[in-house]
Amino acid sequence: MLTTYLKKSTHAAPLAIFRIATGCMLFLSIVRFWANGWIEELYIKPKYYFGFYGLEFIKPLGNYTYILFMVCAVAAILVAIGLWYKQAIIVLFLSFTYIELMDKSTYLNHYYFTSLVLFLLIFLPAHRYFSVDTYRNKSLNFSYIPKWNIDIIKFFVLMLYFYAGLAKLNSDWLLNALPLKIWLPARNDMPLIGWLFNYKITAYVFVWIGCIYDLTIGFLLWNNKTRLFAYLSVVIFHFVTAILFPIGMFPYIMIVTALIFFSAQFHQKIINLFNQWLKLPAGFIQNNQTFIYKPFALKFRIVILSVFFLVQMILPFRYMFYPQELFWTEEGYRFSWRVMLMEKAGYAQFTVKSSNGKAIVVNNLDFLTLLQEKMMSTQPDFILQYAHLLRDYYHSHGYPNPQVFADVYVSLNGRIGQTFINPKIDLAQEKESFKHKNWILPLNYEIKGF
Amino acid sequence: MRLLSVSSSKYIIVGLILIATVFACSKSEVNLTETNKNETDRKALLTNLSDNIIVPAYADFKTQFDNMLAKSDAFTATPNTANLIAFRASWRVAYINWQKVEMFDFGPGQTYAIRAHFNIYPTNVSTIANNIAAGNTNLEVPASYAAQGFPAIDYLINGIGNSDAEIVAEYTSATDATKKINYLKRITNQMNTVFNQVYTAWKGDFATTFKSKTAIDAGSSTSTLINGYILNFERYIRSGKIGIPAGSMTPGTNFPQKVEAFYTKDLALTLAKTAQTATYNFFLGKSYQNQTAGYSIKNYLDALNVKDATSGKLLSEIVTQQFDVIDVQLNGLQNNLYSEVINNNQKMINTYTEMQKLVRLLKVDMTSAMSITISYTDNDGD
Numbered sequence: 001m002l003t004t005y006l007k008k009s010t011h012a013a014p015l016a017i018f019r020i021a022t023g024c025m026l027f028l029s030i031v032r033f034w035a036n037g038w039i040e041e042l043y044i045k046p047k048y049y050f051g052f053y054g055l056e057f058i059k060p061l062g063n064y065t066y067i068l069f070m071v072c073a074v075a076a077i078l079v080a081i082g083l084w085y086k087q088a089i090i091v092l093f094l095s096f097t098y099i100e101l102m103d104k105s106t107y108l109n110h111y112y113f114t115s116l117v118l119f120l121l122i123f124l125p126a127h128r129y130f131s132v133d134t135y136r137n138k139s140l141n142f143s144y145i146p147k148w149n150i151d152i153i154k155f156f157v158l159m160l161y162f163y164a165g166l167a168k169l170n171s172d173w174l175l176n177a178l179p180l181k182i183w184l185p186a187r188n189d190m191p192l193i194g195w196l197f198n199y200k201i202t203a204y205v206f207v208w209i210g211c212i213y214d215l216t217i218g219f220l221l222w223n224n225k226t227r228l229f230a231y232l233s234v235v236i237f238h239f240v241t242a243i244l245f246p247i248g249m250f251p252y253i254m255i256v257t258a259l260i261f262f263s264a265q266f267h268q269k270i271i272n273l274f275n276q277w278l279k280l281p282a283g284f285i286q287n288n289q290t291f292i293y294k295p296f297a298l299k300f301r302i303v304i305l306s307v308f309f310l311v312q313m314i315l316p317f318r319y320m321f322y323p324q325e326l327f328w329t330e331e332g333y334r335f336s337w338r339v340m341l342m343e344k345a346g347y348a349q350f351t352v353k354s355s356n357g358k359a360i361v362v363n364n365l366d367f368l369t370l371l372q373e374k375m376m377s378t379q380p381d382f383i384l385q386y387a388h389l390l391r392d393y394y395h396s397h398g399y400p401n402p403q404v405f406a407d408v409y410v411s412l413n414g415r416i417g418q419t420f421i422n423p424k425i426d427l428a429q430e431k432e433s434f435k436h437k438n439w440i441l442p443l444n445y446e447i448k449g450f
Numbered sequence: 451m452r453l454l455s456v457s458s459s460k461y462i463i464v465g466l467i468l469i470a471t472v473f474a475c476s477k478s479e480v481n482l483t484e485t486n487k488n489e490t491d492r493k494a495l496l497t498n499l500s501d502n503i504i505v506p507a508y509a510d511f512k513t514q515f516d517n518m519l520a521k522s523d524a525f526t527a528t529p530n531t532a533n534l535i536a537f538r539a540s541w542r543v544a545y546i547n548w549q550k551v552e553m554f555d556f557g558p559g560q561t562y563a564i565r566a567h568f569n570i571y572p573t574n575v576s577t578i579a580n581n582i583a584a585g586n587t588n589l590e591v592p593a594s595y596a597a598q599g600f601p602a603i604d605y606l607i608n609g610i611g612n613s614d615a616e617i618v619a620e621y622t623s624a625t626d627a628t629k630k631i632n633y634l635k636r637i638t639n640q641m642n643t644v645f646n647q648v649y650t651a652w653k654g655d656f657a658t659t660f661k662s663k664t665a666i667d668a669g670s671s672t673s674t675l676i677n678g679y680i681l682n683f684e685r686y687i688r689s690g691k692i693g694i695p696a697g698s699m700t701p702g703t704n705f706p707q708k709v710e711a712f713y714t715k716d717l718a719l720t721l722a723k724t725a726q727t728a729t730y731n732f733f734l735g736k737s738y739q740n741q742t743a744g745y746s747i748k749n750y751l752d753a754l755n756v757k758d759a760t761s762g763k764l765l766s767e768i769v770t771q772q773f774d775v776i777d778v779q780l781n782g783l784q785n786n787l788y789s790e791v792i793n794n795n796q797k798m799i800n801t802y803t804e805m806q807k808l809v810r811l812l813k814v815d816m817t818s819a820m821s822i823t824i825s826y827t828d829n830d831g832d
Binding site: 182183185186187188189198246343344345346347351353357358359360361409410411414415416417444445 | 813817
């Protein structure tokens with residue numbers, strides 16, 4: 001059955017459009033990022049960076065960081081037009097992923113999503129139809145590709161939504177309408193719809209629609225009969241989130257990504273338009289060649305992609321290996337499609353004590369930016385990294401054998417805050433690992449569900 | 451690969467919507483009545499705070515400050531004991547009034563860095579000496595901040611000699627008397643220039659813009675106002691007035707000489723209390739002139755119905771109680787905080803501890819409940 005499925009072919013137009021759209025969206029994202037001055041603000045100005053565990057060597061490159069973004073932008077264009085695709089997609093994946101790994105203060109799920117899509121594209125023949133590569137070398141040109149090439153992207157998008165929906169099946173979201181009950185009233189001055197946010201029921205309607213939307217939208221997009229309705233709701237849903245919340249490019253990326261679910265004919269029409277507009281010969285987009293992988297290339301892809309999807313399916317559930325409340329400890333929170341689930345705020349004060357009796361309460365802004373401080377104050381792995389940074393800094397500034405104690409106060413989803421970290425623990429001695437951090441004090445209420 | 455037939459997916463949707471409705475209704479008895487309506491009004495908040503507190507407070511400060519400038523001019527024109535005493539008295543009143551406007555650390559106050567020119571302490575005596583000698587040092591750079599404003603004047607009219615006669619002599623018979631007079635003139639002029647920039651802005655277009663920017667994203671009026679207000683309390687009341695002298699930031703070592711108005715021994719507590727009361731009144735939205743409460747941050751929190759999940763107590767109540775606790779602590783201190791640090795530091799530390807609790811309530815619980823953002827960058831809420 002699997003072998004017959006793998007042999008099924010389909011028109012290459014959807015994948016070509018997906019390649020073009022992804023390249024263009026990424027290019028625009030980078031231009032926007034640059035124009036907003038965020039390269040400077042996030043990757044050049046800070047004195048310290050919070051690397052990911054085990055990947056701390058991935059850091060901004062000083063002023064060369066601009067070159068990194070430039071490389072990424074050029075690669076995005078090359079991918080979009082399909083020139084030197086095989087090399088360009090690898091460069092794009094690596095440069096984009098490198099950027100996202102430089103400081104986890106800027107971690108966003110949609111950047112993670114984009115990185116993974118780029119990874120998938122490395123293994124897909126997205127340049128074999130309607131690309132500069134095929135224009136230059138006709139022997140690369142194929143109108144048909146294996147059906148699974150497109151199905152895996154659809155499946156990945158479906159998975160993203162479905163897991164985002166699963167993550168919403170918790171008591172705070174469904175029963176308390178949190179955190180939307182906090183966020184929406186802050187928007188009550190919006191024209192036309194602002195008044196709605198003064199009513200509690202609005203938040204409840206939003207959370208339930210959001211949850212049902214996430215859980216079902218992938219299936220509804222996949223189904224021929226429901227697709228148009230589903231796509232319309234994708235556009236409306238993401239448009240609403242775009243005006244309500246500061247989530248940047250994400251809504252637009254998803255609106256464009258969901259096009260992949262449309263039929264080959266639909267994409268073919270777009271490509272026909274492009275083709276006419278570019279005054280290219282009709283034969284360029286109409287050959288009846290079917291692209292077939294060589295046996296080894298196919299096996300290689302099956303292995304890689306199976307591992308990929310297996311990891312993707314398991315990773316969001318890794319939180320189950322940790323005790324305590326996930327929203328509180330955030331152990332296993334990232335890389336799990338958990339979006340818009342928490343309003344978390346914290347206040348962290350660190351005291352450094354040396355063996356010669358000196359002691360100081362640290363002003364965080366001497367070391368961190370506002371964004372970094374905000375992220376650090378609510379996430380234990382940041383707190384530990386920062387404590388180690390302080391230990392090393394003060395050790396070389398006249399504080400022998402420094403001990404570092406954290407006084408951290410955190411509020412989750414609008415409840416009155418409580419002490420987050422055991423203030424008696426010397427964090428200078430604690431080591432980072434994937435094990436549970438037993439110096440996180442337990443949350444004094446329970447959030448039920450995923 | 452059809453995963454769901456049309457009919458089954460329809461049923462799922464209808465089913466889920468039904469469950470949603472039933473669940474939502476049973477859980478919270480949702481209906482569009484007033485009890486389920488939490489209407490916050492940022493326009494009213496911004497209007498009350500700017501029209502009834504900020505602008506009148508600046509206006510009142512201007513009166514006291516102009517009086518101080520006049521007395522300063524009289525002293526620099528004719529340095530004698532009588533003029534010194536008059537200058538000192540007007541400085542004292544202005545400094546106390548300054549405590550009621552220092553917390554407006556947003557908008558023009560922030561743009562023109564008014565605090566940097568008015569109240570950075572402990573003042574740096576050697577920088578002052580260098581500036582006096584040089585005569586034309588740039589007062590706009592951070593290195594000069596600790597050599598101007600009220601604390602520098604404090605030194606120049608209270609600390610530069612041991613008696614009034616000695617102080618007057620510094621401006622009459624000392625070899626650099628003229629230079630000192632010039633420096634006094636320079637720093638009072640600097641204060642006047644900066645203050646007028648801030649005051650003109652508030653009297654002019656800024657207030658209108660301020661009241662109209664009712665959004666709550668980073669850069670909006672509410673967001674900058676709340677952030678500036680909290681920062682002032684955290685860093686310039688809790689730390690500056692109490693924590694740093696008491697050694698709360700440097701456990702084991704205290705710095706009595708870092709109290710505010712160090713050269714005027716009996717003033718520090720009055721300044722701290724004035725600032726604390728102003729901060730409290732701002733939270734309560736009390737009119738600067740007649741103390742009647744208008745739409746306030748407290749009302750805003752109540753409109754959001756923010757409560758402690760376990761006790762059911764309103765956050766605004768928890769905050770006001772903490773303000774009251776701090777008042778009790780401050781009332782237990784002697785006027786001379788310098789000697790309190792030396793003799794009764796535990797009381798100072800206790801005051802700091804209670805202030806620290808308020809910082810948490812304001813900075814974490816309040817901003818979180820109000821959905822205040824600090825950063826312009828994208829955020830997907832995790």
